[in-house]
Amino acid sequence: MAAATQDTAVSSGKITRVFIYLVLLLSALFYLLPFFVMVVNSLKPLDEITGGNMMALPQTWTIEPWLKAWSTAQIGVEATGLKPYFLNSILMVVPAVVISTGLGALNGYVLTKWRFRGDTILFGLLLFSCFIPFQIVLIPMATILGKIGLAGSIPGLVLVHVVYGVGFTTLYYRNYYASFPNELVRAAMIDGAGFFRIFWRIMLPVSGPITVVSVIWQFTNVWNDFLFGASFGGQTQPMTVALNNLVQSSTGVKEYNVHFAGAILAALPTLLVYIVAGRYFVRGLMAGSVKG
């Protein structure tokens, strides 16, 4: 009765499949709905929001709220818009991500391929840094930043985020490189490549997937951070703090359309990183190094 069993297997497969797609579709709608609300309302004049339905499409389309959020909105005491703060965030996030990812890769390489006495303890300590809550280090960090003259500056923020990120990036790269064949490193040693040459020519070219993971993680965390930005930003506050100042302002009319536009502007870079880098997740760059 092989044929009969196969029939039932196929039809029950169809039912399951419909069910799966239904669940996926509902989940997607659930997650997209808030974003839809934000986009729609950021393109309406304010009176349409205050006077009517949040879910409706705009009757008169306008990009005025976006322009205002970007360049003329009142942030704190000055009407600069979010533009300078966006720049601050970029200036903070790019070096922070690059440095912490680079250090994490180097750490992972050393911890797996150049083992030394006590390396697991060191790794454990690095891992421990992932579990320290931000609030605990605020005061010691402020003291240190003050002493080394980086308080209230972008380099100070970069340092804070690198210190916090290195634990995570090391964890990623160490676990990735642990499955990287040692024989490749040995072959490269016999071929005459040194410590950095092996790292640069052999390890890094196949680290694509984990670098994407690390960059997405670090970029999102550093970009979205509010606490460190508010505490150590000084005059160079990042986007998140500025957005808070825009939305939480207690004077004047609440311009919801401008707030929505500002919020999307603040979220856009992380969204972009996901869209651009996400597809590299699945690429199997290790294929063919050892027996297949």
Add this chain to the structure above:
Amino acid sequence: MGFLDISNVTKSYGNIEVLHHVDIAVDEGEFLVLVGPSGCGKSTLLNMIAGLEDITSGGISIKGRVMNGVHPSKRNIAMVFQSYALYPNMTVGQNMTFGLEMHGVAKPERDKALADVAKLLQIEQLLDRKPGQLSGGQRQRVAMGRALVREPDVFLFDEPLSNLDAKLRVDMRTEIKKLHEKLKTTIVYVTHDQIEAMTLSTRIAVMNDGYVQQLGTPKEIYDTPSNLFVATFMGSPAMNILPAKVSMIEGVPHAEITNGAGQTASLRFSQANMADWAGKEVLLGIRPEALTDPEGADRKSRNIVTLQNAVDVIEPAGADTFVTTTLGDVAVIARMRADSDVASGQMFDFAVNMEKAVVFNPKTEKRIAP
């Protein structure tokens, strides 16, 4: 003083000594195979020659230059790994010339060396591919090519064929042998496969428990194994080992064994020194091919003893038929011609070539004759 000299080398991890006083002198152009079961220390020894592991005591020198503490890249060696260890991000050509590039060889010379080796190994059409696009046998060739391009003093092979399927393995084995005969390079080759060891080597070092059990030509190892371990490890099926008692009949030493029916059979020794062991217990080693049907017995042998025994199992293997019988209370395998008229359960005449018998001391397990 050999071309590659391993003298009194030991290796310890903490307090545990895993290699004990290894002494091997390899001449230029020799093909030395290190063979033994897993954990015997053969790969460790190879890694020490390569410089990937420290030498605890003793010395290794190549061309008279002491290599202790010298970086792997400065020993002028090349190694082929079990997993091939091809760099996945580079093309075949880049893989093969990476070593030359690291040693600062100019591009035109690299390209020439690459072209020569690619031609030799017939992989010219693969040079622009990535390792991931190659089959197992092709990867194997590329891995060898990467070693050849460097023109090193010593080639080190770490079980290079164990990831290939059975047929390809035999082909590549022949190919490696051809290559060695053509290039006359010095090779140290690690394997756990005793057939690879026998076919490829000019000399074999059989290792077990961190000791070199025997070092000799394949024929020496096969015909005169120095102890019970070497005797049973080399050869397939393994050498039959049966307990025997030495007795003197008309002044000539004989091996007394019990046959399957519990009766005593006497097999005359060819080895004169067995008279010293009269009245004592020994272990008699007989290779399966020295225990055969009377028509298939070696005609040149001057000492064939025939004895009747019951056949337990027959296993036709195409070229040969393997027959299991019971002698001296142990199961014994005989190798017979494919068309010998042997049937299981019947009595059969077994011809024992006593000239080829090897005798061991049952206490020390060392060979006492021949």
